[in-house]
Ligand SMILES: Nc1nc2c(ncn2[C@@H]2O[C@H](COP(=O)(O)OP(=O)(O)OP(=O)(O)O)[C@@H](O)[C@H]2O)c(=O)[nH]1
């Protein structure tokens with residue numbers, strides 16, 4: 001259960017830095033801080049105003065040695081991250097001083113915090129709900145601005161308020177259904193079944209929209225896997241480098257240069273595209289290259305989108321066409337490279353295997369056509385709905401499962417009513433939906449669930 005003890009952690013990354021922060025939260029943090037820190041101008045943390053800072057030294061109270069020069073701030077309950085008394089000690093960012101300050105706080109009665117325990121306390125003390133607490137991880141891990149925006153929306157309660165709205169609509173339906181069950185013969189003010197069916201239809205739509213926004217959030221978070229494939233020497237690695245704007249992969253005129261899959265993320269219109277350069281696909285007796293080719297085929301299979309690269313400056317080979325055929329039903333762009341040289345490849349034959357897929361002519365070395373490739377990728381993945389990315393929400397696996405459960409229960413409740421079954425059945429379904437949404441907000445969450453969620457956090461958060 002929730003412990004009232006005082007926790008301490010180094011809240012900044014471990015390593016050299018300009019400053020490093022030791023953070024304490026709990027009833028005794030001011031008292032412990034006062035035993036640990038001496039201010040140059042006298043005074044003590046207990047005398048400091050809320051949200052103010054003071055300059056002092058961390059002194060080892062057991063041997064009187066100066067540990068570090070520090071700036072201390074204090075935020076008292078309930079106006080703090082955890083809603084408890086919080087003391088933050090800004091040390092010089094060296095690991096030895098930070099560790100020593102933390103160890104001393106422990107010797108004076110604090111306990112080393114578990115990962116995410118500060119945020120867990122913020123949740124347990126009612127400052128944020130569970131979906132907001134979970135958003136903190138997404139904010140920390142955001143790799144692009146669009147990701148950050150979506151995560152911040154959840155942190156600020158965007159997801160919670162949508163869930164709460166949906167939940168209150170569901171509650172209304174539930175109340176009417178219960179009235180109908182309890183007072184079946186009288187007119188007790190329950191809405192007609194037809195109205196309830198309609199209301200559940202609206203809830204279903206709302207849940208569907210949340211799930212669609214969540215799918216976009218997932219793309220923002222995990223990125224789009226793009227497999228760059230083709231036969232050896234067509235310029236796959238050159239294309240990777242050109243899209244990244246740096247020399248990441250080795251490029252040579254020797255076919256079979258790339259052996260391993262090289263993945264780098266490019267930020268295209270705010271969306272992370274995980275570009276995967278692969279070994280050129282061909283029949284080969286060379287053992288290392290053979291493994292590379294197997295990896296290429298696997299990458300192609302697992303990609304969300306494929307960039308199928310051919311060399312426009314040379315006649316096609318049977319490998320080119322074989323790879324084209326392997327695209328199957330994959331989303332892909334046909335990239336004709338090396339168009340700075342005369343185009344001699346029989347592109348008609350390519351089109352026969354690639355069908356309707358868009359063809360883009362580029363020169364990876366001259367940087368021609370790269371924007372077309374980027375635009376093509378975005379169009380292929382979002383089919384013109386990139387605008388909707390602003391409405392993307394970050395939903396983790398746990399939240400998604402619960403949303404889907406609620407959605408299923410709403411559908412089943414509506415169907416029960418439509419089939420003319422007794423209101424009891426619909427009421428049971430609607431109740432399941434209501435509870436599933438409550439779980440997203442963290443109502444009635446058991447200790448193991450909380451442990452699992454917060455253990456993903458970094459220490460000191
Ligand atoms: N003229 C011209 N040459 C290019 C272009 N793109 C790549 N090349 C050259 O083609 C050769 C092969 O390029 P890579 O990028 O290594 O080709 P790859 O497809 O990664 O080859 P593997 O790793 O062997 O499968 C190099 O000599 C590049 O300089 C281009 O747009 N124009």
Ligand SMILES: [Mg+2]
Nearest residue numbers: 236237257258
């Ligand atoms: Mg290569």
